[in-house]
Amino acid sequence: MALLLGALRVLLGGFFALAGAAKLSGHISAPVSEQMKALFVQFAEVCPLKVFGYQPDPMSYQxxxxxxxxxxxxxxxVGPRMLQDISNLLLTLLMMGAILTLMSLKESLSTCIPAIVCLGLLLLLDVGQLLSQTKKVVRRSRKKTPSAFKESWK
Known part of the structure; x- marks a missing residue:
């Protein structure tokens, strides 16, 4: 179970790191970079933070x-356990925001599927780590009866 969770964590972490690098640099893929710029103009218009009165600049948002x-x-x-949990939470919130943004733009379901799959995998990783952590905490132990208690029944 730990090996499977570790593989999922590395896979998701690598995917998000690569996706982030693609948004930051045009050197990875120039056509994708240009497409991202156009998409973030639309994303900035329906940013979930707009509810709080914040309208981001598309380039700053990207x-x-x-x-x-x-x-x-x-x-x-590669982070320690606590930072892995925090990054999982941040990426989960980011994917929820991405789904909300795509739904606000009235995109088709096929456009939302990558964000939904990523959100599902992040939640699966979180639940799996939580379950493996509780297995370590809950241990079966024999309770020894104090000898004074045994002697009173004799």
Whole structure:
């Protein structure tokens, strides 16, 4: 179980780190970089933070999301347990925001599927780590009866 969770963590962390790097740099794939710029103009218009009165600049929004994905992805792979949990939470919130943004743009379900799958895998990783952690905490132990208690029944 631990090996499977570790593999999933490395896979997700690598994916998010690569996706973040693609948003930050045009050197990875120039066509994808240009497409991202156009998409983030639309994403900024329906940003979930707009509810709180914040309207992000599309380039700043893309840069912030890129850094968040890159750093959280790297921490998910190589960080200590506490930072892995924090990065999993941040990436989960980011995927929820991505799904909300795509739904606000009235995109098709096929466009939302990658974000939904990533969210599902992040939640699976979180639940799996929680279950493996509780197995370590809950241990069966024999309770020894104090000898004074045994003697009173004789």
């Amino acid at each position: 840069t912030a999301v890129g850094w968040l994905e890159l750093l959280a992805g790297l921490l998910l792979v």
